[in-house]
Amino acid sequence: MTLATEIVGKTKDFFIQIGDLSYFAGRFFKEVVKRPFELKELLRQCYHMGVRSLFLVGLTGFIIGLVLTLQSRPTLIEFGAVSWMPNMVGISIVREIGPVITALICAGRIASGIGAELGSMRVTEQIDAMEVSGTNPFKYLVVTRILATTLMLPLLVVFGDLIALYGSALVENLKGNVSFQLYFNTVFDALSYGDLIPATVKSFFFGFVIGLVGCYKGYYSKKGTSGVGLAANTAVVMASLLLFVVDFIAVFVSDIFYEL
């Protein structure tokens, strides 16, 4: 096979997958408004994806806050701008670093988990058994999981942001004798709705992408145990890539609104 045909083949596969993913998303929007609403399962998934991710998101946020402050301090001191630390860290965490890092952590934990779980259910005929018992497996398994990630990710982002800011405040408190109250007052003074709203809106999209890709990869997992591993793996890769695409679009669109 020549390099050219290989590239053409891969490009074709990529677009076929994007088409399939779009169709899958369309099916989600069609099913999400239909009865019956699987509320019990939705709450279970929200707990599973939200509460059980708190520690990981919190720890990552705390370390990011610490590291960002420690690394920025010498440069800001050099320019005599260390008093701008809360503003700089606050805006960068709330607008970009918090949502993206939290989403990437969740892509690793949640998308791969969904991919592996649904993949193994497909391989062991549990999805078929569900269908035979008269339950719509797409509604029970897919809709609930996508909704849960969409609803939980913004909350996780807020939690992660707060912990990251706390980590940053801790460094400033220890190294610069800045009180926690002064630090947080400065951060909240620096932030505007223009920072909070786009970040929150894009977090919903990040959650949707993570749930959608995880479910898509798992639900259509090919037979065999290797298929389950592949579903989990490709779910993380695809979700992470799409997160950056969504982030770019979100920043681009919010930039247009700023200029207006």
Next chain:
Amino acid sequence: MRDTKEKIGMGNVTSVEREVVIKIKDIRKSFGENHVLNGFNMTLHKGENLVVMGKSGSGKSVMIKCLVGLMTPDSGYVEVLGKEISTLDQQHLDELRSDIGFLFQGSALYDSMTVRENLEFPMRRHKDKLGVIDDTKPLVLEALENVGLAHTMDLMPAELSGGMKRRVALARTLILKPKVILYDEPTSGLDPITSKEIIELMRSIQKKYGTSSLIITHDVDCARVISERMILLVDGINYAEGTYAELSASTDPKVEAFFKK
């Protein structure tokens, strides 16, 4: 509804008129260049135990999945309990499915649920059929007692052995009191003793509830014990049909191959 009664005659069994519960006519199914079913025909009568035998990959599971709408044949006619599967919308298909029990090859118990939740799951969508139920525990217990596993109600599937999983799956199949039970390789992956126990269980369930059973297997012992009639699925068609005694005495090389030890 079409006429669902027909006369059957099997070997030296006298012709009797029995109600037809499953009718398959000339179904074909291909996956790319792989032609799995090439015009398969089959009729299952009320209260009958019909065994369909075939080699691995001969299309047995594909055929059985076409019966419950999990797969759609490329062409042909599939009728279950007087209803043509291809003409049913989702709601009517789900209603029909409540009358069909399906025992999956690997048991297909839901890993994240307890045994009790596994058995309660099919009841969620078929409350009309079962009537108003405040407490599902007695129904679950009855189904588990039928398979001798009442004590496993609060266990997770991971805590059960292969044979126990198959029994629980059978209990889940029974919970909606189906008229027809489809068994997809009920003894595959089980040791000979557990296989015998499962076969005995299938027989006792059939006696107790008077269900019609379609059993897909390549286990000759299972076929010998449970079948009233057998169909050999070879090259996507019903190659031979008859009782176990008739087929096992056949001199046709393709039929003989199934019964050689």
